[in-house]
Amino acid sequence: MSKDLHSEIDRDHFRGRLSKYTRKAFRLLPELDKPRILDIGCGSGVPTIELAKLSKGKAVGIDIDQILLDRLNRKIEKEGLSNRVEIRKCSMFEMDFPDASFDIIWAEGSISVIGFERGLKEWRRLLKPGGFLVVHAETRKMLDKLERIPSFGWKLLDYFLLPEDAHWTEYYKPLEIRIQELRAKYKNDSETLAVLRKHQNEIDMVKRNPKEFSSAFYIMRKL
Ligand SMILES: C[S@@+](CC[C@H](N)C(=O)[O-])C[C@H]1O[C@@H](n2cnc3c(N)ncnc32)[C@H](O)[C@@H]1O
Secondary structure (H helix, E strand, C coil), rough: CCHHHHHHHHHHHHHHHHHHHHHHHCCCCCCCCCCCCEEEEECCCHHHHHHHHHHCCEEEEEEEHHHHHHHHHHHHHHHHCEEEEEEEECCCCCCCCCCCCCEEEEEEEEEECCCCHHHHHHHHHHCCCCCEEEEECCCCHHHEEEHHHHHHHEEEEEECCCCCHHHHHHHHHHHHHHHHHHHCCCCCCCCHHHHHHHHHHHHHHHHHHHHCCCCCEEEEEEE
């Protein structure tokens, strides 16, 4: 996709509408003095930037997608956060940070890549004693997840569900309006229309059954 079309779609603008849930989860943590935060699967960094601002600490975002990391990098520069937000291109399967490097680990929409159980087991070593893990994940098998958290070495401090249709009403529905506007604008440009069609396909998937995309935040402390 051309950089301009990406800016015109501006998915981060819509993703930002869900930041109120990031803020809500962050406020459920005890106050920490300038914590060091690891954001796993940070993407273009909507939560990463939010967390750096909320915590007044330092955030490290990791992801495997260089295009998204480049977008995050531009935002870091624009926001003047270069001394507080760091980016690393690496996979969550190959994180080589030393043990006890972070006060908080944050993972929105990414733990499914490694699996809830494996993530909880493997990420534990990266936190300082008593550190915190916040995961935003699907609600599928939620009761099972909640029950098993202590057996992976964590205390569940809190959790909350997003409104069942939040991803639809707050993200995909307004995004669809933007995509429709752009399809009208580029109606004679088949290349651009093909890109817009891919966005629409993703939207249609959620539209068919918005409740399937319900999600929750899990707030945990390392035992
Ligand atoms: C649904 S997006 C969430 C992005 C961001 N956390 C947010 O909430 O806006 C999932 C992210 O996980 C990243 N990802 C996928 N596989 C990964 C891996 N093996 N290691 C690190 N990140 C990965 C993707 O590139 C994508 O940016």
